[in-house]
Amino acid sequence: MTLAIEHVLVASALMLTVGMVGLLIRRNAIVMFMAVELVLNAANLNLIGFSRFLPDPVGQVFVVFVIVIAAAEVAVGLAIVLALYRNRDTVMVDEASTMKW
Amino acid sequence: MEFVVFALFAVLAVLGAIGVVVARNPVHSAVALLVSLLSVAALFLVLWAEFIAVVQIMVYAGGVMVLFLFVIMLVDLEQRGFDLGAGRIGPRPSAFERGLWSVAAVAFGALVVSLMVRSLDLPLPGADRATTMLQGPYAADGRGLGNTEWIGMLLYTDWLIPFELASVLLLVAIIGAVVLARRDQADEYAGKGAA
Numbered sequence: 055m056t057l058a059i060e061h062v063l064v065a066s067a068l069m070l071t072v073g074m075v076g077l078l079i080r081r082n083a084i085v086m087f088m089a090v091e092l093v094l095n096a097a098n099l100n101l102i103g104f105s106r107f108l109p110d111p112v113g114q115v116f117v118v119f120v121i122v123i124a125a126a127e128v129a130v131g132l133a134i135v136l137a138l139y140r141n142r143d144t145v146m147v148d149e150a151s152t153m154k155w
Numbered sequence: 156m157e158f159v160v161f162a163l164f165a166v167l168a169v170l171g172a173i174g175v176v177v178a179r180n181p182v183h184s185a186v187a188l189l190v191s192l193l194s195v196a197a198l199f200l201v202l203w204a205e206f207i208a209v210v211q212i213m214v215y216a217g218g219v220m221v222l223f224l225f226v227i228m229l230v231d232l233e234q235r236g237f238d239l240g241a242g243r244i245g246p247r248p249s250a251f252e253r254g255l256w257s258v259a260a261v262a263f264g265a266l267v268v269s270l271m272v273r274s275l276d277l278p279l280p281g282a283d284r285a286t287t288m289l290q291g292p293y294a295a296d297g298r299g300l301g302n303t304e305w306i307g308m309l310l311y312t313d314w315l316i317p318f319e320l321a322s323v324l325l326l327v328a329i330i331g332a333v334v335l336a337r338r339d340q341a342d343e344y345a346g347k348g349a350a
Contacts, residue, residue: 076176126328
């Protein structure tokens, strides 16, 4: 059995689904950020897969940008989690409800 | 052979992802995430993206992972129980609501899968570029794709402005993270003055 784009898409869709489910059912902000990383990795896998089978190296350039954005996002996000923990003594997102109407 | 290696690491990546979601201890989630990210790096290798695979290991396994573990260690690990469903705020949703959400979840999954399958029927653009790349100046190893030279050429020609903007974004993120995470110095001085 030779590797085809369908196999990459299935693996990527599974990772995306698991990441989305984690994002929806977990309340711990740190674990939610890990789920976001899973979603971004699923997108990267898709880009690399199409880059391999088109083939077109621009897909790999996009993945470089996605990794940069993901690193910036996780740095700022975890700083927000630290600030939240310092002020509210919790990292559970549904306990940070001050701005909830 | 290629398919076997891909399937092996794809299963490992998905199992790691499931581990992230279901682990009770955030440290276990972090280790599962590491397994998943390294498996994705292996998938990148199978898909001819050597440079991206190394970047994935350095940035995720080296940088992001350390950041996650630091934050997990800095916040209280003795959190109130497991957050999956337990101790949820608000009343338990009714059977009708739960049924509605289940239908919505299944519909979303079906939409993703059908879009994925549909997209395969569309003609892939750029198929003519394949031969150019395979015979291009950087095709010394017979494939010409995934080489650092190719990515460097593209990053510093076609994608130069996004590349430079990404560096500005990283600078802003560094400053933002420092500002958000440090203690407020004004409070400390005020505390000293009062004492």
